[in-house]
Amino acid sequence: MHPVRSRVRLRGAAVAAALAALLLAPLPGAQRAEAAATLTNTGFESDATGTATPAGWSTYSAAGQNAASFTEAGGHGGGDGLSAYKVETYQYLSGLTNGTYTLSAWVRSGGGQNSAYLALRNCGSAEQRTDLPVTSAWIRIVTPITVTGGACTISINSDANAGNWLNVDDLTFTSGTTGLTVKGVDLSALKKSEDLGGTYKSSSGATGDAVALLKGAGANYGRLKVWVNPADGYNDKARVLATARKIKAQGMKLLVDFHYSDIWADPGAQTKPAAWSGHSYSQLKTDVHNHTYDVLNALKAQGTTADMVQIGNEINTGMLWPEGSTSDWSQLAGLLKSGISAAKAVSSSTQIALHLAHGGDNTLYRTWFDNATAQGVSYDVIALSFYGYWHGALSSLQTNLDDISARYGKKVMVAETAYPFRLDSEDAHENIIDLSSELVTGYPASGAGQSAWLRDVMNVVEAVPNGRGLGVVYWEPAWTAVTGNGWDPADSASGNGWENQALFDYDSRLLPAAAWLAHR
Numbered sequence: 001m002h003p004v005r006s007r008v009r010l011r012g013a014a015v016a017a018a019l020a021a022l023l024l025a026p027l028p029g030a031q032r033a034e035a036a037a038t039l040t041n042t043g044f045e046s047d048a049t050g051t052a053t054p055a056g057w058s059t060y061s062a063a064g065q066n067a068a069s070f071t072e073a074g075g076h077g078g079g080d081g082l083s084a085y086k087v088e089t090y091q092y093l094s095g096l097t098n099g100t101y102t103l104s105a106w107v108r109s110g111g112g113q114n115s116a117y118l119a120l121r122n123c124g125s126a127e128q129r130t131d132l133p134v135t136s137a138w139i140r141i142v143t144p145i146t147v148t149g150g151a152c153t154i155s156i157n158s159d160a161n162a163g164n165w166l167n168v169d170d171l172t173f174t175s176g177t178t179g180l181t182v183k184g185v186d187l188s189a190l191k192k193s194e195d196l197g198g199t200y201k202s203s204s205g206a207t208g209d210a211v212a213l214l215k216g217a218g219a220n221y222g223r224l225k226v227w228v229n230p231a232d233g234y235n236d237k238a239r240v241l242a243t244a245r246k247i248k249a250q251g252m253k254l255l256v257d258f259h260y261s262d263i264w265a266d267p268g269a270q271t272k273p274a275a276w277s278g279h280s281y282s283q284l285k286t287d288v289h290n291h292t293y294d295v296l297n298a299l300k301a302q303g304t305t306a307d308m309v310q311i312g313n314e315i316n317t318g319m320l321w322p323e324g325s326t327s328d329w330s331q332l333a334g335l336l337k338s339g340i341s342a343a344k345a346v347s348s349s350t351q352i353a354l355h356l357a358h359g360g361d362n363t364l365y366r367t368w369f370d371n372a373t374a375q376g377v378s379y380d381v382i383a384l385s386f387y388g389y390w391h392g393a394l395s396s397l398q399t400n401l402d403d404i405s406a407r408y409g410k411k412v413m414v415a416e417t418a419y420p421f422r423l424d425s426e427d428a429h430e431n432i433i434d435l436s437s438e439l440v441t442g443y444p445a446s447g448a449g450q451s452a453w454l455r456d457v458m459n460v461v462e463a464v465p466n467g468r469g470l471g472v473v474y475w476e477p478a479w480t481a482v483t484g485n486g487w488d489p490a491d492s493a494s495g496n497g498w499e500n501q502a503l504f505d506y507d508s509r510l511l512p513a514a515a516w517l518a519h520r
Contacts, residue, residue, distance in 0.1 A: 037095035039154060039173040043075065054089075061087045076106045076138050076169035090155040092122075093173070096147050100177040103143040103154055104463070107132045109166040111442035114159035116166050121155060124148030128520070132166055133456035134442025137395035142463045144177040144520065178462050182413055182471025183517045184221030184255060185214050185503075189479040191243050192234040198482040203510045210478045213510050214503070215250040218518025222247035223255040223415070223473050225313065226295055228273035229262050231490035237295050244304040253307040255415075255473070256299070257355070258292060258339065260312060260319050263489060267316040267357050270324070281323045281331055285338040288320070292342035296350070305347050310415070311339035314357040314385055316364060326368070333375035340378060351380040355415050359384030360392030362400040369408055381470060382408065383415035388440040388453065389433055398460045405468035413470040414461055418477075418501040419453035420445040421513070426481035426506045429495020445500070451513040458519045477503030477514070 040046075040056035053059050101120075109116055111134035121127040123145045130143040145152060156168050190198075190210055200210040211222070224243055227235040240256070247254055259265040262273045272279075276287045296306055318325040324335045340352050354372065358364055369382065382404055386397050397414075405412045423434050423445045436445070443449040454474060461469040479485070479498045486494030499506070503514045 035092045035094040035151075037093060039091055039093065039171060042171040043169055057089050057091055059087045059089050075167075088155055088157050090153055092151070092153050094151040096150050096152060098124075098147050098150060099175060100144060100146050101152065101173055102176050102178050103130075103145070103171065103173050104140060105171040106138045106140050106169045107167060108135055108138055109133065110136075110164060112161055112164045113166070114161065116158040116160070116164075118143050118168070119153075119155040119157055120145040121153050123152035124150075130459055131452070131455060132168075133394055133459065134440075134452070135394055137393060138167075138169075139395050139398055139460065140463050141459050142178050144179065146177075178467070178469075179520045180458060180462055180469065180471040182221050182253075182255075182473065183218055183458075183519055184223055184471065184473035185219045185477050185517070186223040186225070186257075186416065186473055186475045187211065187214075187243055187247065187478055188223070188225040188235055188257075189476050189485060191239045192232070192485045193478060193480065193482045196482050196484045198478075198480055198485070199508050200478065200480075200504055201507070201509045203512070205507075205509055209246075210504075211246045211250050211252075214477065214514060214517065215252055217510065217514035218516070219252065219514075220517075221253045221255055221307075221471070221473065223257055225257040225259055227259055227262055227489075228291060229275060231262070232492070234489065237298060240295065241298055241302060241304070244299055245302065248304040254299070254304060255308040255310065255353075256296065256306040257310040257313055257415075258295075260288060260291070260339075265312070265319065266314040270315070270317065270319045270321045272320050276320075281334075284320055284323055285334055288335050289338040289342045292339045293346060296343055296346040300346055306343070306350050308351040308353055308381065309339075309343045310353045310355045310383060311336050311343070311379075313355055315354070316356045316358060316368065326371070329371045329375055333372065333377050336372070336377050352378070353381040353383040353413070353415065354379045355383035355385070357385040357416075358391050359386030359414060360396030360400055362396070362403055365400055365404050366407065369404060373408065380411065382410050382412045384412070385416035385475075386414050386457065387417060388419070388443070389438050394456060394460055397457070398463065401461065401464050401469065405464050405466070411468050411470040412461070412464060414457055414472045416473060416475040417454070417457050418475045418498075419443065419450045419513075420500045421447050421450040421505065421511055422500050424500070425495075425497075426499050427483075427495045429486065429497055431500045432497040433501065447505075447512050450501075450511065451516060454513050454516045455519070458516060462519070474503065474517070476501075480504050480508060481506070 044054045046055040109132040116132040117129045119129045125146040128143050128145045130141045224240050261271050312319040318332045324332045401412050420433050425431050443453050458472050480502050481496050481499040484492045486496050488494035503511050
């Protein structure tokens, strides 16, 4: 195949939404192709450069607007593509066998549109849309639909402003469906926030329970970190048990994130718990097993069995340094296996996740999981942290997810992501992301920017081939600015650098981004 580019440059007023009637009879401003049972000219290859209304496609623009559609060079894989002004480009398929279908397309967009999306409509079920991400590199997105009336319309849409552009290429429409199993929220900071007087409200301002509000928005998984003996007592076994009860009471599933530390564990710090500091490697393996079993068995005993468990947190460089560093993979594998065996001993159905940061770094993931495989480490899920302002482009995330899911035959998920809805601080502590220069291009620090970021990360995970994209967890949506609930568990005066990335605003109201937790 010689893929090409569909380039849509749009200016001025909105494109009116196409009505079902325009698909059945010609209208002013419409150029229509005949209905077919299969999607045709999917890469816009059937036309010479400059061709108006590509073969097999129809176009529509609102009355009085400048309607123009033509092919141009420079597609996903080279060749000609489609360029259009203020126009919906669509195909109407008939004679379809009823069932589930998925539209896949490679896209790019410079952003700035009021809307830019692919749609499946008039299919006998609710219209499905997938918004285009802001990206200069090609990204594949998918849109699933259930066809019940033997017909469906595939549509490329934009409501644009002057100078906006988008590209669409190499579309497919095939049987099967997509969706996300995990639509999660990390609630590790919630217990301390509530104990110190933190409150949470619905988007309309009604005070409510944070877990219930997030569940109502669409969350179906709660993630809780476990520290061994933290200075303030929070995130220990007792507090984890308490929040787990709230999560399960809402009908949500539970992901338990073992740090194997008394404090934050990440690629730059994997500090052994103080109680384990003098232990030999052999004893550390026993420590990991006993601690993992103790917490998970207590959860099971109270009726809140963990559905998924992370053995370590962001363990790019290993865990329990120095014994468990990646400089000695045999020892790291032994520690991982100890935790895994404990988790499976409590519940054989609990899924095991191994979690790294830097989710756009494919070389890191290949190196790490090649070593884990060579050492015989058994697991179910590859979990990633992906923060766009640190970890690269969405296209890099997609490349990595697609590669590692196929290379290791595993489900993949983004276990941590977030984005700011503003830059200023509510408390006196400087926010981690507080400068416009730190933001991802095309995603402002606003309610809309935060919403778009979560939406687009979810869309990238949903598009992982063969149904291996498991889901996304939003990190600490309830960590608002509550005095005493800062970064340092040993310092009650430490501030919070995260409140501008929560899913509750500075009036404690649920933000619009939370609605994307209801992603299909």
